[in-house]
Amino acid sequence: MALIITDECINCDVCEPECPNGAISQGDEIYVIQADLCTECVGHYETSQCVEVCPVDCIITDPDNTENEEQLRAKYERITSENG
Template sequence: MALIITDECINCDVCEPECPNGAISQGDEIYVIEASLCTECVGHYETSQCVEVCPVDCIIKDPDHEETEEELRAKYEHITGES
């Protein structure tokens, strides 16, 4: 699954620089995650770095973008050009 940021986001700016895929950006009201770029850090780290640093635990799995570990790995390989 890709991740989403809920409206509990306090715009603290700590998640954006942690994303190795550049999937997080400032939205109109809160930070947002581009599902097509989010691999939950598969291929980069053992855990989702944005979730690790979020002080309010507002980053959750997006039920509208369910993906398996293999699909996330394939997305990582596509984004990075690795295989």
């Protein structure tokens, strides 16, 4: 599953630099996560780094983008091969 940032986001700026895939960026009002780049840190870390650092717990799984571990790993491999 990709993650999403809810409207509880306080724009604290801590999540963006933690994303190893560059999936997080400033949106019009709050930070947003680009689903096609979000691997929930699979391939990089054991846990989603943005979720770990978020002080208001506003980063949740996106019910509209459900992916299993195998799909997330395939996305990670695609992203890293494009950038490598």
